[in-house]
Amino acid sequence: MSTVLELKGLTKRFGGLAAVNDVSFKVREGGISGLIGPNGAGKTTIFNLITGVYKVTEGSIEFMGTPVQDREPYQIAGLGITRTFQNIRLFKELSVFDNVLTACHGSAKYGLTEAILRLPRFRREEKELRKKTDSLLEIMGLQDRVDVTANNLPYGLQRRLEITRALALDPKLLLLDEPAAGMNPDETEQLMRLIGEVRKMFNLSVLVIEHHMDLIMGVCEHIHVLSFGCTLADGTPEEVANDPQVVEAYLGSDEEKKQC
Amino acid sequence: MGYIEQILVLIGINLIAVLGLSILTGFTGLFSFGHAGFMAIGAYISAIFTARLHLPFALAIVAGAAAAGLVSIFIGRLTLKLKGDYFCIATMGFGEAVRVILNNINYVGGARGWESLPQLTNIWVVLGLDIVFVIVTWNLINSRQGRNMVAVREEELAAQMAGIDVYRHKMIALVVSAAMAGIAGALMANFIQFIRPTMFNMAKSTDLTIMVIFGGLGSISGSIIGTILLVSLPELFRNFAQWRLVIYGLAVIIIMVGRPKGVMGGFELTPSGIRKSMAARRARLALEAEARAAERVAQQEGPA
Amino acid sequence: MNQFLQQLINGLSIGSIYALMAVGYSLVYSIMNFSNFAHGSVIMLGAYFGFFALTLVGLPFGVAFFIAACCTALVAVLLERLAYKPLRDRRAPFLYFIITAMGASIFIDNSVIATIGPTPKTFPPELLPSFLQSGAIKIGTLDVGRIDLAMFAITVVCLVALIVFIDFTKLGKAIQATAYNMKASALMGINPGFVIILVFAIGGALAGVAGVLYGMKYQVFPQMSAITLKSFIAAVFGGLGSLPGALLGSVLLALIETFVSGYISTQFRDLFAFVILIAMLVIKPSGIMGKTTEDKA
Numbered sequence: 001m002s003t004v005l006e007l008k009g010l011t012k013r014f015g016g017l018a019a020v021n022d023v024s025f026k027v028r029e030g031g032i033s034g035l036i037g038p039n040g041a042g043k044t045t046i047f048n049l050i051t052g053v054y055k056v057t058e059g060s061i062e063f064m065g066t067p068v069q070d071r072e073p074y075q076i077a078g079l080g081i082t083r084t085f086q087n088i089r090l091f092k093e094l095s096v097f098d099n100v101l102t103a104c105h106g107s108a109k110y111g112l113t114e115a116i117l118r119l120p121r122f123r124r125e126e127k128e129l130r131k132k133t134d135s136l137l138e139i140m141g142l143q144d145r146v147d148v149t150a151n152n153l154p155y156g157l158q159r160r161l162e163i164t165r166a167l168a169l170d171p172k173l174l175l176l177d178e179p180a181a182g183m184n185p186d187e188t189e190q191l192m193r194l195i196g197e198v199r200k201m202f203n204l205s206v207l208v209i210e211h212h213m214d215l216i217m218g219v220c221e222h223i224h225v226l227s228f229g230c231t232l233a234d235g236t237p238e239e240v241a242n243d244p245q246v247v248e249a250y251l252g253s254d255e256e257k258k259q260c
Numbered sequence: 261m262g263y264i265e266q267i268l269v270l271i272g273i274n275l276i277a278v279l280g281l282s283i284l285t286g287f288t289g290l291f292s293f294g295h296a297g298f299m300a301i302g303a304y305i306s307a308i309f310t311a312r313l314h315l316p317f318a319l320a321i322v323a324g325a326a327a328a329g330l331v332s333i334f335i336g337r338l339t340l341k342l343k344g345d346y347f348c349i350a351t352m353g354f355g356e357a358v359r360v361i362l363n364n365i366n367y368v369g370g371a372r373g374w375e376s377l378p379q380l381t382n383i384w385v386v387l388g389l390d391i392v393f394v395i396v397t398w399n400l401i402n403s404r405q406g407r408n409m410v411a412v413r414e415e416e417l418a419a420q421m422a423g424i425d426v427y428r429h430k431m432i433a434l435v436v437s438a439a440m441a442g443i444a445g446a447l448m449a450n451f452i453q454f455i456r457p458t459m460f461n462m463a464k465s466t467d468l469t470i471m472v473i474f475g476g477l478g479s480i481s482g483s484i485i486g487t488i489l490l491v492s493l494p495e496l497f498r499n500f501a502q503w504r505l506v507i508y509g510l511a512v513i514i515i516m517v518g519r520p521k522g523v524m525g526g527f528e529l530t531p532s533g534i535r536k537s538m539a540a541r542r543a544r545l546a547l548e549a550e551a552r553a554a555e556r557v558a559q560q561e562g563p564a
Numbered sequence: 565m566n567q568f569l570q571q572l573i574n575g576l577s578i579g580s581i582y583a584l585m586a587v588g589y590s591l592v593y594s595i596m597n598f599s600n601f602a603h604g605s606v607i608m609l610g611a612y613f614g615f616f617a618l619t620l621v622g623l624p625f626g627v628a629f630f631i632a633a634c635c636t637a638l639v640a641v642l643l644e645r646l647a648y649k650p651l652r653d654r655r656a657p658f659l660y661f662i663i664t665a666m667g668a669s670i671f672i673d674n675s676v677i678a679t680i681g682p683t684p685k686t687f688p689p690e691l692l693p694s695f696l697q698s699g700a701i702k703i704g705t706l707d708v709g710r711i712d713l714a715m716f717a718i719t720v721v722c723l724v725a726l727i728v729f730i731d732f733t734k735l736g737k738a739i740q741a742t743a744y745n746m747k748a749s750a751l752m753g754i755n756p757g758f759v760i761i762l763v764f765a766i767g768g769a770l771a772g773v774a775g776v777l778y779g780m781k782y783q784v785f786p787q788m789s790a791i792t793l794k795s796f797i798a799a800v801f802g803g804l805g806s807l808p809g810a811l812l813g814s815v816l817l818a819l820i821e822t823f824v825s826g827y828i829s830t831q832f833r834d835l836f837a838f839v840i841l842i843a844m845l846v847i848k849p850s851g852i853m854g855k856t857t858e859d860k861a
Binding site for chain 2: 051053072073074077078082083085089090091092093094095098101102103104105106108110112115116117118122126129145146147148149152153154165166168169
Binding site: 349352473512517 | 647669831835841
C-alpha cells in the first residue's frame with residue numbers, strides 16, 4: 001500500500017494568522033480520502049498549497065515521493081495533480097468540447113512552428129487530441145452536449161464538465177473542492193457513484209473536500225478532520241464519526257472554541 | 261496611386277497590426293495601451309534600413325519585426341508576472357517613453373520627423389503579407405498554444421490548474437503581436453514616406469484597439485471587418501471629423517456593456533465558424549426546451 | 565543652495581497636484597481593485613468646469629472651485645453607474661472594464677475637443693482672488709509663487725479633510741471595511757453600492773480640484789487627460805491601493821521629476837517617470853508602502 005500524497009507538518013501563515021497549522025496526513029494510492037471541517041477550517045487553503053497557488057510557510061508536501069511545494073501551479077498539474085474549484089471555474093465562453101480539448105494540450109508535443117506551418121506532426125497530434133476529447137466526453141456522459149457553451153449548462157453538468165476537464169490531464173491525484181455543493185440528494189448520489197467509477201476507470205486517487213456528510217461517509221475510506229487550521233481527527237469514517245472532539249466541533253459545546 | 265488603392269493599402273497595413281493586437285487582447289485578454297510604440301520601432305528601423313543603410317525592403321521589414329519583438333520580450337519579462345493593472349500601466353508608459361525617446365534622437369529626425377523615405381510599399385506586398393498573416397493568426401489560434409491563450413483569457417487560475425504555463429503563453433502573445441505591429445510600422449513608413457513620433461502616440465494605440473473591439477474580441481474575421489470599417493469611415497466622415505472620435509468612444513462603451521463580442525459574436529465568418537455558432541445556438545435551445553419539459557413533468561407529478 | 569530650495573518648492577507644488585490625482589485614483593482602486601483609466605478625463609473636465617464657472621458664469625473664485633469639484637464628482641458617479649456598474653453586475657472580466665474606461669476617456673476628451681475646441685485656455689489673472697494675483701512672495705531668500713503656495717495649502721486642506729473623514733467618521737470606516745473585504749462588510753450591513761458611489765464621488769471631487777489647480781498653474785486643454793499616466797505612476801510608486809502611499813509616491817515622483825528637469829534636462833523628465841515605474845515593477849511591485857498579497861482561489 002503506497003502513498004500517493006503526503007503532507008508533513010504543513011503550515012501556512014498569512015501575516016500573523018495561521019490558516020493551516022502543522023497538518024499531516026497521507027492519501028493512499030488508489031484511495032478516496034476526505035477532508036472535512038467547518039467553514040474557514042483551512043480546507044481550500046490546503047488545496048491551494050498542494051496545487052502551488054499558495055507558497056508553503058513550513059512543512060512539506062510529497063507527491064509520489066517527490067516534494068512539490070513551491071513549484072509553479074502548472075508544473076504541479078503536469079506532474080499529475082489536478083483539481084476542481086468550489087465556485088466552478090470553467091472556461092465559460094467556450095463550448096463543452098473546447099473546454100476539454102484545451103485541457104488535453106499536454107498530450108500533444110508539437111511546437112509553435114509546427115502549428116503555424118501546419119506540419120504533419122501537428123495534424124496527427126491534433127487528431128489524437130480530438131479523439132481523446134470525444135472519448136472522455138462519452139465516458140462522462142456529456143457527448144450530447146458537446147456544442148453547448150459552458151455557461152449555459154445546468155449546474156450539475158457544469159460540475160461534471162469541470163471533473164472531465166480535470167481528467168483530461170491524465171492525473172494520478174484528483175482534488176475535488178466541494179463537488180456536491182448546491183446539489184439535491186439525487187444528484188449527490190449520482191456524484192458519489194461517479195467518483196467511485198472515475199477512480200476505478202482512470203486508476204487514480206481522490207481527495208475530496210465536502211460538507212455533505214452522506215457523500216463523505218458513503219464514498220471515503222479515510223477522513224481527515226480540520227478545525228481552525230489544525231488537525232482534529234484522522235481515520236476511517238467510523239472512527240471519525242465517533243471521535244468526541246469531532247462531535248464537539250460539529251455540534252458545538254458550551255466552552256469557547258479552542259485554538260490549537 | 262489611385263485614391264481607392266491608397267485606402268486599401270492603409271487598410272492592409274493596419275490589418276497586420278490589428279491582427280497582432282487581436283491575438284494579444286482579443287484572444288489572450290491582455291490590454292495594451294502602447295501598442296503604437298511597437299509600430300514606431302518597426303517604422304523607424306525600416307526607415308534607417310532603407311533610407312540610410314540602403315538595404316533591401318524585405319530585410320528592413322524583418323529587422324523592424326525583430327526589434328519590436330525583442331523590446332516586447334524585455335517589457336514582458338518585467339510586467340507579465342504582475343497583476344493585470346500593472347501591465348496596462350506599463351504599456352502606457354512604454355508607448356509614451358518610445359515617443360519621448362524618438363523625439364530626442366536627431367539621427368532619425370527628432371520631433372520634426374523624417375521625410376522623403378523611399379516608397380517601397382505597394383498593394384501587392386501588402387496583400388501578400390495580409391494573406392500570410394491571416395493564415396498565421398488563424399493557425400496560431402486553432403492550435404493547442406492558441407487554445408491555451410484563450411484559456412488564460414477565460415480563467416487564468418483554472419488555466420494554471422490545467423497545466424498551462426500562463427506566463428509563457430502571455431509572452432508568446434505579446435511577442436507575436438509586437439512583431440506584427442513592427443511589420444505594420446515598417447510598411448507604413450515606406451508607404452506614406454514620412455514618419456514622426458506623434459504619429460505613434462496613445463491615440464494611435466487606442467485606434468488599433470477600437471478596430472479590434474468593433475469587430476469583436478476573439479474573432480479574426482471581426483478584426484478584418486473592424487479594420488476595414490475604421491480605416492474607411494474617416495473618409496466618409498470628413499466633414500464631422502471631430503465627432504468621429506466622440507462616436508467611437510461612445511460606441512466602445514455601448515459595445516462593452518451590450519455586446520462585447522462585437523459584430524461577429526466571437527465566431528468566424530467561415531463555413532466552420534458559422535457551423536459552430538449555429539450548433540451552439542441549437543444546443544442552447546435544446547437545453548432550454550429540456551428544462552421547460554422537465555418543469556412541466558415536475559408540475560404534473562406534483563409533490564411525491 | 566538657493567536653486568536647490570527653489571526646485572524643492574517647485575517640486576512640492578507639482579507634487580500636491582499629483583497627490584490629489586493619485587489619492588483619488590488609489591481610493592477607487594482600493595475598493596474596486598480596478599484602475600479607472602478615465603480618471604485623467606475627469607481631471608480635465610474639472611479644469612474646464614472651474615474655468616467656465618469663473619469666466620462664463622462669473623462666480624467668485626472659491627465658489628467656482630467648489631462647483632468644479634461637485635461637477636466632477638457627479639461625472640465620476642455617472643461614469644460608474646452607466647459604464648462600470650452594468651459590467652460589475654454581469655461579473656465581466658477585468659479586460660472589459662479597462663476597455664470601457666478607455667472608451668469613456670475617448671468620448672469625454674473628444675466631446676470637449678468637438679464642442680469647446682482644442683485651443684488651450686488660460687485662467688484670466690484678473691478673475692483670481694487678489695492675493696493670488698501678484699507673482700511671488702518672498703520667504704527668506706526664496707521666491708515662492710503665490711499660486712504654488714495656494715495649491716499646496718488647498719491640497720493639504722483636502723487631504724486632511726479626507727483623512728479625518730476616513731479615519732474618524734462612520735462613513736469613512738465603512739469605506740475602510742469595504743476596501744478590506746467587500747463581502748464581509750456587506751454582511752455587516754454596509755451597502756456596497758452606496759460605498760462605491762461615495763468613493764467615486766470623492767475621487768471625482770479630488771480630481772476636479774486637481775484639474776482646477778493644474779489649469780491655474782499651467783493652462784486648460786483637452787489633452788490634459790494624459791496626465792493620468794503620472795497619477796498612475798505615482799500611485800504604483802507609493803503602493804497601489806494605499807492612500808498614504810499615493811501621497812508619498814506623488815511627492816517623490818514630483819521631486820524627482822523637478823530635479824531631473826532642473827539639473828539634467830526637461831526632455832528627460834517624462835522619460836524618468838517611466839524609468840521609475842519600471843524600476844518599481846522590478847524591485848518592489850507592491851510599491852513603497854504596499855503589502856504583498858496572494859491571489860485567493
